[in-house]
Amino acid sequence: MNTDRRAFFKNIAAAAATLTVLPTAALAREKKTAPSDAVGMLYDTTKCIGCKACVVACKEANHMPADTDGYGHGLYDSPDSLNQYTKNIIQLYKDGNEQSFAKKQCMHCIDPACVGACMLGALQKGKFGVVSYDVSKCVGCRYCETVCPFNVPKFEWAKAAPKIVKCEFCKERLAEGKQPACTEVCPRKAVIFGKYTDLLDEAHLRLENNPGKYVNKVYGERELGGTQVLYLSHIDFEKIGFRFKQDESVPHLQQTVSHGIYKGFVGPIALYGLLGAVLFRNRGNSEKES
Amino acid sequence: MQTHAQPIGGPLFTRAYFVLLSIAAIGMALILWRFWVGLGVSTGLSDGYPLGIWIALDVVTGTALACGGYAVALVVYIFNKGQFHPLIRPAILTSALGYTIAGASVAVDLGRPWNMWKIPTYVWAWNLNSSLLEVALCIMAYVFVLWIELSPAFMEKFSVDGPPLLQKWSKRLLPIVNKALIWIIALGMLLPTMHQSSLGSLMMLAGPKLHPLWLTGWLPLLFLMSCLAMGYAIVVFESVFSSRAFGRNPEVPMLINLQKIAAWGGLVFVAVRVADLAYSGNLHYAMTLDLYGTMFWIETVLWLLPLVMMLASPRPNLGSLFRGAMVVALAGALYRFDTYLVAFQPGPGWHYFPSVPEMFITIGLVALELAIYVAVVKRFPIIAGMTPAQPARPAALVAQGSANSGARTFHLADS
Numbered sequence: 001m002n003t004d005r006r007a008f009f010k011n012i013a014a015a016a017a018t019l020t021v022l023p024t025a026a027l028a029r030e031k032k033t034a035p036s037d038a039v040g041m042l043y044d045t046t047k048c049i050g051c052k053a054c055v056v057a058c059k060e061a062n063h064m065p066a067d068t069d070g071y072g073h074g075l076y077d078s079p080d081s082l083n084q085y086t087k088n089i090i091q092l093y094k095d096g097n098e099q100s101f102a103k104k105q106c107m108h109c110i111d112p113a114c115v116g117a118c119m120l121g122a123l124q125k126g127k128f129g130v131v132s133y134d135v136s137k138c139v140g141c142r143y144c145e146t147v148c149p150f151n152v153p154k155f156e157w158a159k160a161a162p163k164i165v166k167c168e169f170c171k172e173r174l175a176e177g178k179q180p181a182c183t184e185v186c187p188r189k190a191v192i193f194g195k196y197t198d199l200l201d202e203a204h205l206r207l208e209n210n211p212g213k214y215v216n217k218v219y220g221e222r223e224l225g226g227t228q229v230l231y232l233s234h235i236d237f238e239k240i241g242f243r244f245k246q247d248e249s250v251p252h253l254q255q256t257v258s259h260g261i262y263k264g265f266v267g268p269i270a271l272y273g274l275l276g277a278v279l280f281r282n283r284g285n286s287e288k289e290s
Numbered sequence: 291m292q293t294h295a296q297p298i299g300g301p302l303f304t305r306a307y308f309v310l311l312s313i314a315a316i317g318m319a320l321i322l323w324r325f326w327v328g329l330g331v332s333t334g335l336s337d338g339y340p341l342g343i344w345i346a347l348d349v350v351t352g353t354a355l356a357c358g359g360y361a362v363a364l365v366v367y368i369f370n371k372g373q374f375h376p377l378i379r380p381a382i383l384t385s386a387l388g389y390t391i392a393g394a395s396v397a398v399d400l401g402r403p404w405n406m407w408k409i410p411t412y413v414w415a416w417n418l419n420s421s422l423l424e425v426a427l428c429i430m431a432y433v434f435v436l437w438i439e440l441s442p443a444f445m446e447k448f449s450v451d452g453p454p455l456l457q458k459w460s461k462r463l464l465p466i467v468n469k470a471l472i473w474i475i476a477l478g479m480l481l482p483t484m485h486q487s488s489l490g491s492l493m494m495l496a497g498p499k500l501h502p503l504w505l506t507g508w509l510p511l512l513f514l515m516s517c518l519a520m521g522y523a524i525v526v527f528e529s530v531f532s533s534r535a536f537g538r539n540p541e542v543p544m545l546i547n548l549q550k551i552a553a554w555g556g557l558v559f560v561a562v563r564v565a566d567l568a569y570s571g572n573l574h575y576a577m578t579l580d581l582y583g584t585m586f587w588i589e590t591v592l593w594l595l596p597l598v599m600m601l602a603s604p605r606p607n608l609g610s611l612f613r614g615a616m617v618v619a620l621a622g623a624l625y626r627f628d629t630y631l632v633a634f635q636p637g638p639g640w641h642y643f644p645s646v647p648e649m650f651i652t653i654g655l656v657a658l659e660l661a662i663y664v665a666v667v668k669r670f671p672i673i674a675g676m677t678p679a680q681p682a683r684p685a686a687l688v689a690q691g692s693a694n695s696g697a698r699t700f701h702l703a704d705s
Binding site for chain 1: 325326328329330331335336337338340341367368370399400401402403405406408409412415416417418419420421422423424426472473475476477479480483484487488491492494495496497498499505507509510634636637
């Protein structure tokens with residue numbers, strides 16, 4: 001009786017060990033880099049005057065409805081954050097004398113969590129590194145919203161046939177050789193459009209030429225695996241809404257572990273074979289019992 | 291030895307049954323309303339909390355509670371413990387119902403459920419990095435597998451007293467299904483291993499939005515362990531419940547063994563979790579007694595409590611078995627619920643509490659599940675007649691069967 005029980009727990013221990021060794025045995029997942037044709041935006045808090053011309057231009061270019069729920073009760077298009085009607089927004093941080101505007105839209109991550117999450121690739125990183133959305137492959141599961149570290153994708157809660165709403169870098173305009181509506185219309189060049197690598201150089205140039213003016217960091221250069229939208233700020237990035245400082249991209253952990261378990265689908269097939277073989281060996285006994 | 295399953299029989303439409311059906315009907319009506327008005331009006335969900343109780347409770351916790359079939363099949367077929375066999379059918383039935391209801395919940399939760407058929411068919415579009423894709427495909431396949439595993443119960447009945455056509459087909463299909471059953475059962479163990487661990491991987495992708503006490507590369511293992519523990523607990527619960535409700539003999543010696551596995555499993559779970567937190571340097575979050583630290587400790591105590599209870603009562607009885615099982619189920623449920631909702635931090639300004647219709651839809655679906663369960667066990671051969679009588683067991687099995695030590699102690703309780 002004791003040997004039987006010991007064998008039983010030994011079996012469990014062996015099974016557990018097999019399952020746990022698999023993920024740790026995985027090869028480290030390679031860090032992703034921006035595609036060679038990557039474009040980007042560079043936003044500079046010191047130049048933005050909060051005129052919201054970019055918000056209006058974005059709504060116009062993307063045929064988005066006005067959000068009249070907020071200030072003015074129907075008089076104004078006055079969204080207070082990114083939402084189902086708003087793909088781009090200017091927000092204000094104010095604390096005593098310290099204040100800053102902050103533009104928010106999709107960051108177009110180099111290694112986007114939403115793209116890793118999406119079952120059928122409705123969200124995909126395509127031409128120019130733009131993270132775009134294809135409604136025909138979307139089931140409306142909202143997993144992209146769950147995983148986005150910037151809370152960018154929004155859901156049309158009020159609709160019977162809801163879609164995901166997010167900045168797609170004005171991909172139709174890019175295809176025509178134009179730049180996004182927000183960067184085109186900005187009167188202060190607070191947000192500029194360009195090749196991703198050029199913008200990185202420009203951001204570092206501004207940091208070098210203006211010591212003390214900015215927090216000494218280009219947000220998005222490394223954060224969360226890098227983003228194609230880059231930020232320069234004169235106050236802490238946390239204050240303008242960037243909660244996370246980690247360099248590791250969000251999908252890195254999950255994909256390292258999952259790829260370890262499912263590499264070549266060998267694990268599941270082997271497990272199925274093993275289960276089948278043990279069942280086959282034991283078949284006499286369970287039949288006797290039933 | 292009498293382990294053959296039989297229908298419970300008796301009147302179906304009792305007063306309690308009508309109450310159950312009414313609650314289910316309210317839920318179904320609210321589901322129609324939810325599709326009419328959309329998710330914004332009908333739920334407490336938001337862009338910050340896009341997943342609510344329909345996922346965290348109905349799917350993530352519900353399917354783990356529906357792992358009874360998985361857990362018992364593992365013990366009976368893989369660890370070759372034939373004496374647990376009477377527990378298989380009721381466990382498979384609750385699993386089939388639990389997973390089907392979870393699937394229904396997903397369909398209610400999805401914004402564009404009419405696109406669901408594309409998940410298994412758009413093979414070229416599959417994102418193989420997506421844990422959710424794997425969970426979706428596995429659960430779809432598993433629902434199918436579970437009903438096939440259960441189909442002999444229906445065909446056994448129909449081949450005797452079904453309508454002529456059904457009778458003919460049942461007689462023809464029953465031997466085929468029985469012959470293929472081994473490979474279907476193997477699939478029925480592979481699929482939950484995959485998707486229950488992947489339910490853990492799913493929240494790994496929440497990354498920094500998940501509190502460090504829950505975010506770990508071991509999430510798949512912890513989720514797999516929690517679903518097995520809950521599976522065992524639910525089988526104990528079910529056996530006790532059906533013995534009380536339908537006046538059947540409970541399988542006490544078997545339950546004691548199951549309870550042992552679940553109780554020690556709780557200790558292993560805590561050990562893995564604490565060791566990982568210590569290794570990653572995040573254990574200090576547990577010392578901060580904010581919401582997260584507190585929840586962590588409640589979970590930990592719940593995971594360890596069944597072992598303490600078991601060791602403290604050297605003579606377990608039906609009552610202590612039942613209480614232990616409830617604690618195990620609670621531990622697993624809370625861990626899973628916390629991982630999906632409590633430990634999820636979308637940022638300042640976001641709050642979630644389920645709306646009343648949202649809760650009633652969940653309650654209605656559970657009521658529907660119970661109603662179908664009761665109807666099926668009363669009309670179809672699911673629940674085994676008696677505990678296997680010890681003297682009739684083959685001598686070899688008695689000599690090595692670990693269940694028998696318990697059986698001696700429980701001789702009186704059994705009869």
